[in-house]
Amino acid sequence: MSNQTISLTDALHQYLLDASLRESDVLKALREETATLSTANMQIAPEQGQFMALLVHLCGARNIIEVGVYTGYSSLAMALALPENGRLLACDVSEEYTNIAQRYWSEAGVSSKIDLHLAPAIETLQTLRKDGAAGRFDMAFIDADKAGYDAYYEHCLALLRQGGLIAVDNVLWGGSVIDPDKQDEDTLAIRAFNQKLLTDQRVDISLVPIGDGLTLARKR
Incomplete structure (x- = not known):
């Protein structure tokens, strides 16, 4: 038993992967290609992708919004977990990175489940609300x-x-959230966001120490 989340050494993290990761060949190939990019730190961890796929199943999700696609690992993990009639609306502004994503979506046979919107996400979300889509989605990332x-x-x-x-x-932003010397716009935004959710009574929350920190918020 432990009253505090265990720290993961490199060896223990590897054991976690060896003991639990069920990564398909197409997900692994996408992760390995993404690892060759200079921006590879934007890629979610494979165990997080698997966790999110499990959340799709647990939610019984059929309609998902994703804000930020990058090369599509999270989109692919969630789309593979969706039922055949499920849909994922993916928002991003990068044609370069989403071209990689679309290759792997196609290879995995889930392209028909994913609707990619290449536009500022805020515009896409605003349009959805104007079009009467409030309350129609089961999950968002x-x-x-x-x-x-x-x-x-x-x-x-x-x-x-x-x-x-x-x-x-x-x-958790690489630990910057607790570093008083970190006062850049991104760190300040995440601190403010975390503080907001702490007291947001519209949702039930849990901050899960997986990857770089993943907050789950269930709409009440």
């Missing part, structure tokens, strides 16, 4: 520019059904 987290969260919360789930990435 936010992993984009940190200064936009609060706005993305508010729009996603409105678009989610009661009992729907929002997952928000990078909420």
Whole structure:
């Protein structure tokens, strides 16, 4: 028993992967290609992808919003967990990175489940709300520019059904959230966002120490 979350050494983290990771060949190939990019630190950890796929199953999700696609690992993990009639609306602004994503979505046979919107996510979310989509989504994943987290969260919360789930990435921000010397815009935005959720009575929350920190917020 332990009254504090265990720290993971490199060896223990490897054991975690060896003992639990069920990564498909296509997910592994995408992760390995992404690892060759200079921006590879934007890639979520494989164990987080598997955790998010489990959340899709647990939520019985059929309609998902993703804010921030990058090369598509999280999109792919969630789309593979969706039922055949499930849909994932993916928001990003990078044609370069999402071209990689689309290759792997196609290879995995889930392209028909994913609707990619290449536009500022805030515009896509605003349009969804104007078009009457409030309450129609089961789950949302936010992993984009940190200064936009609060706005993305508010729009996603409105678009989610009661009992729907929002997952928000990078909420520990490499430990910068507790470093008083870190006063850059991204760190300040994440601190403010975390503090907001702590007292947001519209949701039930849990900050899970997986990857770079993942907050789960269930809409009441």
